[in-house]
Structure formats: structure tokens, C-alpha cells
Amino acid sequence: MNHTILEAKVRDGYQTAREIYAAYGVDTDQVLDQLAGVQISLHCWQGDDVGGFEAGAGELSGGGILATGNYPGKARNGEELRQDLGTALGLIPGKHRVNLHASYAETGGDFVERDQLTIDLFQNWLAWAEGQGIGLDFNPTFFSHPKAAAGFTLSSRDPAIRSFWIRHAQCCREIAARMGARLGSPCVNNIWVPDGSKDLPADRLVHRQLLKESLDEILAVSYDRAQLVDAVESKLFGIGSESYVVGSHEFYMGYGLSRQIAICLDMGHFHPTESIADKLSALLLFAPHLLLHVSRGVRWDSDHVVILNDDLIALAHEIKRCDAWNRISLALDFFDASINRISAWVIGARATLKALLYAMLEPTDRLAAEEARGNLGNRLALLEELKTLPFGAVWHQYCLTQNVPVGTAWLDHVAAYERDVLAKRGR
């Protein structure tokens, strides 16, 4: 369709939608302003299948996570990854952030051990982020390393292994704080360790005790909250840690609350029928901040590309209903090597934004009022009606006003980029 005609149709559709939502007491213009203020952290690791740029490495190994597929054109270095991220960011409405792992340090081909990392190795990332006007988030990398091969890092019984990983986490906090200071936006530094065992351990307590001590040592230095937000992420099981994960939900819930740091809830890290949405209103009563890893579990895998499904909508509704916008951070977390990697980012980010928009358009006050006066039939009827309101027209208007392609038009940009850039990369 011709662009001018499309634009006119989107604007017409929006005017109708605006009036319909107004009848429910929802101001769509205000909602679109609010949505424009939401930042999603795009995970750099979707761009190269969690390989990283360490000298002599570049492949994901261990850690109980796996990127399957062999789609051509993955980024092979920082320059390519930034170019890919920039392309994805240009197709996602709004201003967002980028989430780095420590293994994406650029060492110029030199081997730098993980406990020796400094902010200097992230100067290219910082300069790029400054140019884009975006913030960065960070993660220490406790996998794809010989010292993680035995399955335990911060909770290892071996004091030498443990102190190596403690030093790694300490330098990562320092790097993250410096990123936050330089970019003028708090950097969320998320600790996830893969520690666990394939079969039944005789002593579950010992590793949890060690993990607790290691974390305390790591967090002993305090940083300005305006620069660094500490988070800890739990998991139910991984490949090779089917019987026991040291950093379980109960462990980190206890740890995070007692230390008043952010708790990270990954949508793919719980039992298959367990939704993290219901956890928000409970944790927000006690935790200062939550980091939400937006992901999609499918059977054994916790990291499929995010789509607009019931889980995601339920999560967005809870953020809205708890009015938790300033107490949560949203970060994508999936890795699919079987499809175009830029499409993966764009699909996941757009789906997340759609869910947030859908929730923001909810007349929550009306639902709550029916509930408070005990008319649960009206509450249910309203919930059903809301599902068929013209949400898509509001989404299209958002894309239009944010100068990104409307509908599937972004696929043409990805196809051109694949032809002109990705196809020319070697494997």
C-alpha cells in the first residue's frame, strides 16, 4: 500500500479507536505518551547465539543453556553486533537500552581473564550507546569458561574457583557502575550463575551457604543507586542441572529481600504452568525493585523468542494493576539461532511493547470498582469486552508516530539488511 494512503488509514483507525477507548474512560493519547517512556533492555546475546568475543572462545558452552539453529549471518565481532542492534532498534518503536554480558568485552584479540576485566574493554560499547542516546545494562558471565566446567562457580567447594568468580563479579559491578555514571542512567547488573547438578545431591545446603557467602563478599562495596542496580536471578533447572539448582527462587527471594536488592524473575525459569505475573504483587510489597526477564519457555527450553501470548499479557496487566512502572526493569532474554537474529529481537521487543500497551489501555479502575462492590459478573463481562476493543489501531498509531514501519513493513527492512549485510558475512 502507498505510504500516504497507509498513513491516512492508520490515522483514521486511531481516531475511531480513541473514541471507543474514551467511552471506557481511557485516554489513548496519554497512554501513548506513557508507552514512549518505557525502556526495554535488548540483550546483545541474541545477535551471536551467546558466543561473546573472548579471544579463543566465541561459542556458548556449559551453563545449562543452549542456542539451537544455524541461521547465516551471526555477528562475529563488536562492530557487527552493534550494527545489527542498531538495525533492530530502528525497527522498534520508542527508545530502549542494550544489555551486555561480560563476555562481550573487546580485548583486541588479547586474552584477558574474566577477573581482570575493566571498563576500558567496553569503550566501544559506551561510545556507541552515547551516540544512540541509550543506556546499557550488564551481566557477569559465569559460563563458557574452564573454571565453570565442573558445574559450580560462586558456590564451588573449591576456594580458588570461588574466589576467581567473586573477583569476576566484583569487577563487573565496577564496570556496570561506571557505565551507569557515564551514560547518566542506572545500569542493572544481573547475577545469574548456572551452579547445580544433574543428579540428586546429598548436601544441598553446603552450596547454598557458599553462594550466600560469595554474594555477600561481592556486594560488600556499595555504589550509588543512580549508577548501579544489583539484581539476582533464579532458575528451576537447566541442561545438566536437572536435579538441583543452587540459586533457586526461594534462595534468591530470601537473599534479595534480606539484602534489599532487585530480584530478577525470568518468565522461563519456573514450572511450565507457573506464571511470574502473580508474583509481582507479592514481591513488590517487600522488594525495592524487580528485574523481569521477558522470555518464553517451551518444554525444556526457557529461551524461545517472546510472542504476544497469555503469559506476557498477564505480566503486563500486573505491572499496570500494581502501578509498578518505576519499580520494574524489563529485559529481553531469549536466543534463537534458527531464524534471522534481527527479526528475533524485533518480534520479541514489539510483542513486549504490544503487551504493555494492551495493559495500559485497560480501564483498571472500572474493573476494580466492580470487584470492590462485589459485582463479579460485571467484572468478567468487562474483561471479555475489552478483548475486542481496537487495540491494533492504537498500536499502528504508535508505530507511525515513533517513525518505525507499521505492520509487517519492517520485514522489508530486515530482508534488505539480510541481503546487503548479513549474507556477506562468513560463518
Ligand SMILES: C[C@H](O)[C@H](O)[C@@H](O)C(=O)CO
Ligand atoms: C545469558 C543470560 O545470562 C541468561 O539467559 C540468564 O539470564 C538466564 O536466563 C539463564 O537461563
Ligand SMILES: [Mn+2]
Ligand atoms: Mn534470564
